[in-house]
Amino acid sequence: IQLEVGFRPQSLEPLLLDVVPTIQQTAALALGRLASYNDDLAEAVVKGEILPQLVYSLAEQNRFYKKAAAFVLRAVAKHSPQLAQAVVDCGALDALVVSLEDFDPGVKEAAAWALDYIACHNGELSQAVVDAGAVPLLVLCIQEPELAVKRIAASALNDIAKHSPELAQTVVDAGAIAHLAQMILNPDAKLKRQVFSALSQISKHSVDLAEMVVEAEVFPAVLTSLKDPDEHVRKNATTLIREIAKHTPELSQMIVNAGGVAAVIDYLGDSRGNVRLSGIMMLGYVAAHSENLAMAVIVSKGVPQLAICLAEETEDHIRSATAWALGQIGRHSPEHARAVAMANVLPRLLAFYMDAQSSDDLQAKAKKALKSILQKCTYVPALEPLLHEAPSNILKHVICQFSKVLLHDSKARRLFVTSGGLKKVQEIKAEPGSLLQEYINSINNCFPEEICSYLCFLFALEQLSCFQTLPSNQQECF
């Protein structure tokens, strides 16, 4: 139905009041389709004062009319918060809650869908839906045998619980978690999407809610859903694991002990694109809590997988999430930093930091990750390439680490000289008295005096030879 300016929904109003019920239902259905097509048409429906009529007849008429009326309400409410508020102001909530108790599953589905679209916009509307007493009825709807009703009820609870902790607590108090947890084993893919999404919205708000979700014994079942054929089910399951893992070390420890880290790493290997984000963030959160957990992530072969993600992905937000996760893994101790450095990650992070085209977020995260890893890194083969390429603020850390390592290890010293690292160190200009100069001095002290002066001499020669090629007037100035 592609109708432009000139059509007024008021012209349908008399049809709604017709004697023949079929005409009423068809008129309502037409209104609904119009309203769902376009924003302006929905506003026109609201302005035409049709909604109170619909709400009134929602309470009385037969089930076909109720379905059609609920369809109109949902079509109007889905466009914007203001339209949803208009729907609420007509007193639609009570009528919809009453039709949630109807026997016909089609009516329940339509009413639940309308409530879902009203509640999804913001917290006040959700609070209004909760105050109308919809939550216990939605929990009852979840237990219905029809799949469509279950899906919509789960989606409605999802949208109610996502706005604030109090709303999530209301949903939990109505006993939703147990029923949602039972439905994880249902074979239907769309239902599982909604269920996982609802559980993750509940658990993201606070530790107690996350613990309640965990106590509902979701855990081994969630890991099997990570191998589900449907992509969104896997994504939502990973989101759930992430929301649970981010709160406390004990919850992360429990996930690690259940083998969740290995499952998520496999998931990262199998998926591509945007859906990897929640998996990467989950690994970052787990590693951030403590060094034992970070070591557990390393042992589960997480670092090579994250390096692959860093190389493959092109989106900036996924790259910055990966950089953050790697920083969290590597910052704890030299062992961790060595594991991260061995995956050849540091040059890539440096490239992201230096690249002018990366977003600010990516640059900041890459810099922070580099710094935190470098402060603990003692793995010389990874530090050397950075020596040649890094800007001065990163170079400071690199030199600091070299000065610590070269003091004790003679083989490393030999390698350092032969690979040209010492030469590069001589080339660095640093202000006397700064930290960088101190580190350079300590490195120079590790080697015999002659070598350092020889290399300085070489460097000076090179500089002179550069100057030789300049035009003559500049030479005169020099």
Added chain:
Amino acid sequence: MYNLAANFRLAACRHHGNARTRSDMARLEWLQRQIEGIKEEHVIENRYVIALVEHSAAVRLQSWFRGCQVRARLRLLHRKATIIQKVWRGFRARNQFRQMVKVSLLFRPNKIFLLIQRRWRGYYVRKYIHNYYALKRYLEGLTIKNEQVRKDLEEFAELQRREMERLAREREGQRKCLQAQRLHFLLSTEQCPGVFNSPYRDFPHEMELRLRSIKPLLAKNAPLRRDSGGSPACSLPPVPSKKPQGPFRDPAEVLQQRYRPLEPTLRVATSITALEEAREELRREEWRSRVIDDIFQPFSNAHKNRKYERTLHGTSSYEQVDYGTKYFREENKEKRQGEKPFKTVFTTDHVFDKFGQFYSSAGKIV
């Protein structure tokens, strides 16, 4: 020598044993007096031999005794020498030992305290701060668990994939079967080869083979595309809209007969529990129309509208205490051992014995 005398006496007694006359007794006395003389004679005659024997006996005794004395003395001396040597050797050895200890302390560095500190630090760190070996064991266990989880998930994914493939294949098979059933008219005959059995092909198309193998689809058995509420139970023959030619009834009549509504008798139509339901209905009506729910109290009971509150002492959180309901007096039988039991009946009071009899009522003066 002395045996001789004894034998002599014995012999004399034997000889004269039975007849002990006075002369025999005297003779016995005389013989006994002679014994002493004989003895002396014997000794005097053999005095040298006797002296020799006595001498050697005495020497033997004395030598034995002297031997004992000497041995005892030697033993004593031996013991004393041992004690002296013992004391002296101990003294010497202790001196030497002290010397050795002094020497060793001076020249060898002593590292016992380091050992103690080492052991303590290792224990403390492993128990309270960071146990490297426990962490190592945990990580090993974790890798094993991860492998297990990965394997399980792989198997599960494989199972699911196979399941889905199987379902897809079944659906495909059913679809093809349905199509073949619908297109059954394309089967080739002897005269005319069908679409799928072109003469230029080496062998017929698989559709042709399928067409040959299945039964054609009848209209009434066709699976319904749209989900309608028609139940397959009512399989009556269809009623034509126009009366066909012949001895057939009017279709309207037939339809009327077929769809005539059920008219049960009143007896059949009332349910078995009609009486109880009617009573329930009446009760509900009464309850609905009733305005006040409290029972009407007659005036005498108007003040008894308070529920009796039990004392805290008489009730407990688990059950009612018997005291206060079953009995009202505490009885300690141990304390009242010697006392007499409590009297429940007292001596009568004589105040009212003459009640009604003191007053004069025309002559009944007591």
